[in-house]
Each structure stands twice: as C-alpha cells, then as structure tokens.
C-alpha cells in the first residue's frame with residue numbers, strides 16, 4: 001500500500017504488516033528484508049516507510065505493570081501516548097515528556113527521542129527510558145538499559161528504528177497536582193526579545209513561542225511566548241471555580257472535510273492570520289489562563305487531519321537546531337529569508353533546548369529549535385538546502401523526525417554521533433535488513 005508520513009510527502013509503496021503480539025512481530029520479521037517498524041506515522045517525512053515492508057506496531061498496545069513506589073510504567077511499544085495520558089492523568093500521573101502530538105506511540109517517541117516544551121529542564125523522552133526490549137533482525141530479543149547493552153541502548157534512542165524493533169519500554173511518570181496547566185503569555189516584539197524571554201524563564205516548567213515567520217524589519221521574529229505550570233488545586237479553583245481537578249482529556253473534535261486548495265495558505269492569508277494571532281495574544285498577555293492538557297501541549301490534535309490543508313502535494317516541516325551563541329544572528333538570517341520567500345505557514349514555533357541525551361542520533365542539544373511548515377512549491381528544496389547550509393555553519397542540525405529532504409552531507413555534518421551509530425548498526429544488522437526510505441536517502 002502507499003504510505004507517507006504526517007506531511008504526506010513523500011509517498012511510497014510498502015507492504016504493511018500488522019502483528020498483534022510480540023511473537024507475531026518476530027515471526028513476520030524473520031521472513032523479511034528491507035523493513036522498518038512503524039508507529040502511528042506522526043513523523044513528517046520518510047522515516048516510517050520501510051523500503052519494502054513496514055511493521056505497524058499499533059497492535060502491540062497492551063499496558064504492563066505500574067509501580068506506585070517508583071512510578072515506573074511498562075507498556076508495549078505500540079501504546080499511544082494519548083492512552084497513557086487518558087489512563088494515568090485521572091490518577092494524578094503524567095508523562096515526563098510530551099511532544100506536540102499525543103498520537104505518537106511510545107516506540108516512535110523513543111526511536112525519534114522526542115522533546116517537549118520542557119527539554120531545557122528534563123531533557124528528551126529517551127533520558128527517562130529505563131529499559132526496553134529490542135527485536136534484532138537476527139530474531140534475537142535483547143534487553144537494553146543504561147546498565148545492560150548500553151551501546152545498543154544509546155543507538156536505539158533516536159535511532160529511527162534502524163537498530164531493531166522496540167517491543168516494549170519502561171519509563172517513569174511524574175506526579176501532577178491537577179490535569180490543568182496554568183499558562184501565561186508574554187509578548188515578544190522581535191526575535192531578540194523572544195530568545196531573551198525563553199532563556200530568562202527556565203524556572204517555568206514549560207515554555208515555547210509561537211513565532212510570526214512573515215514579520216520583517218524591526219518586528220522580525222515577533223512572538224508570543226507561552227509559559228506553563230501544572231496548576232495547583234487552589235489555582236484551578238481560583239481560575240475555574242467548581243472545575244473538575246482531573247477532567248478527562250478531550251478527544252476528537254473537528255475533522256477537516258476536504259483537501260484545501262493551496263491558495264488558502266498564500267502569503268496574504270497567512271500574514272493576515274499571523275497579525276490577528278499576534279494581536280489576540282497581546283490581549284491575553286500577562287493574564288494567567290487555565291488550559292487543558294490537550295490545548296496546551298497538543299493544540300493541533302484537536303483539528304483531525306489538519307495535515308490535509310496543504311493539499312494533495314503535502315508539505316515539508318523544516319526543524320533546525322541552532323546552538324545558543326549563534327542563535328540571535330543565525331535565526332535572524334533564517335527568519336529573514338523565510339519572510340522574503342513568504343511561503344511558510346502560520347505554524348511556526350521556537351523552543352529552548354537543554355543538554356543532549358545519550359542517544360547517538362538524538363536531535364536536541366543546547367540551543368534553540370525553530371520549526372516551520374512550508375507548502376511544497378517550485379524551488380523550495382533548493383531554498384531549504386541554503387537554509388541547511390546556514391544551520392550547519394552555525395554548528396546545528398536538522399531533526400530526522402521531521403525530515404524528508406536533507407542531504408547525506410547535511411546529516412553527516414550535523415550529527416557527530418553518526419559514525420558510532422553506524423558501527424553499532426553494522427554489528428546488529430550486518431546485512432542491512434532494516435531499511436527505511438529515510439535510511440536509503442541518507443545512507444544511514
């Protein structure tokens with residue numbers, strides 16, 4: 001069948017297998033070559049498309065033990081983060097790291113070593129994983145942790161499925177006082193102010209900025225910086241008297257009925273939307289608001305299949321990391337070029353990242369990450385190659401979970417752990433049985 005990532009570009013045929021148990025995964029994989037595990041297809045590009053076959057892990061969706069002493073939870077790799085939250089938030093527990101979608105599987109979150117709005121405080125998801133079971137192409141199942149099979153553990157975290165298929169994993173949940181987030185918005189009139197606000201508010205449990213990527217001149221990089229805390233019961237009562245302390249996280253809301261024609265995302269409509277968004281944000285600035293978990297962490301999840309607004313051609317998300325010291329100048333140059341070109345959408349964000357995890361191909365490291373969605377048009381790929389060159393010159397990198405087009409040279413320059421990763425991969429998969437469209441494109 002034809003498979004794609006979330007951005008619907010590129011699309012390739014790949015035979016999709018859907019095992020329901022670990023034993024079935026092993027049995028299927030023994031008969032395959034050139035396959036890769038697939039979670040819920042929320043990576044944007046070609047990472048979860050097997051060259052010949054893809055193993056959907058969604059059938060491995062069982063919960064294992066939860067230890068109330070250590071807060072350690074074990075789940076099968078196909079469990080959705082949404083299900084972890086729905087099961088444990090009403091009991092006062094929450095995942096340590098939540099990306100911008102809760103429709104990722106735990107296996108996918110480990111394989112991409114995802115980060116959330118709290119990376120500068122707690123690191124990426126892989127930092128929290130205690131152990132996992134990995135099915136190698138040989139059929140052997142290996143237990144990996146920081147103590148056992150450490151090399152393989154480090155290569156698997158952020159390894160995009162290329163060291164084997166994660167069958168299950170154990171990670172801790174954190175205690176939270178309520179199912180609400182107390183949010184405060186601060187207006188940043190330009191990029192410099194946004195970077196200052198993000199770096200001066202590392203006491204906040206969570207932070208991120210929505211950035212108006214079409215603003216120019218003195219307003220280049222103007223943003224709304226959102227800070228968040230898990231709200232204490234007293235704050236919930238104050239801001240929403242009578243509200244349930246642990247409301248059930250909301251599920252599906254709106255489904256987009258059609259593929260939007262791409263002119264709805266033209267420069268004028270996006271600029272108008274951005275101006276409105278910025279003004280609206282300015283009105284609520286400084287006022288503490290109570291937000292539900294979904295609205296704060298995964299606002300786009302409420303708009304089912306929003307990826308279709310870019311039309312049939314799909315889109316590209318460009319997510320880069322720029323180290324701290326280079327961020328003000330290099331991000332300004334990147335934003336200036338995006339604004340001049342004018343095809344970036346209203347979905348653009350800036351986050352502060354903290355120390356790197358031990359994952360050899362993990363994306364986060366100290367600095368700022370900018371992500372933008374771009375509709376695909378003529379010249380886009382050449383333009384993004386030039387942006388990549390700026391990123392690499394600054395000592396940064398491009399996030400594999402969002403990628404569909406970076407070059408092998410950009411990858412090599414951006415990921416210093418690549419050589420070690422390749423050496424470990426060669427040991428566990430000497431015949432290169434694990435291949436995705438991404439691994440072929442990048443020579444991973």
Ligand SMILES: Cc1cc2nc3c(=O)[nH]c(=O)nc-3n(C[C@H](O)[C@H](O)[C@H](O)COP(=O)(O)OP(=O)(O)OC[C@H]3O[C@@H](n4cnc5c(N)ncnc54)[C@H](O)[C@@H]3O)c2cc1C
Nearest residue numbers: 039040041042043099100104105107108111114115161166
């Ligand atoms: C709206 C939206 C917002 C997002 N926000 C963020 C964010 O804030 N931070 C962030 O870091 N990411 C973010 N992402 C990206 C997303 O979290 C990652 O791409 C994640 O990997 C998706 O999980 P998945 O289960 O859908 O994996 P897939 O997309 O299906 O697969 C991703 C990779 O994981 C591998 N994989 C999946 N399951 C397994 C397994 N069991 N064993 C081995 N390998 C496996 C696949 O081979 C592939 O290489 C966002 C995505 C969306 C759509």
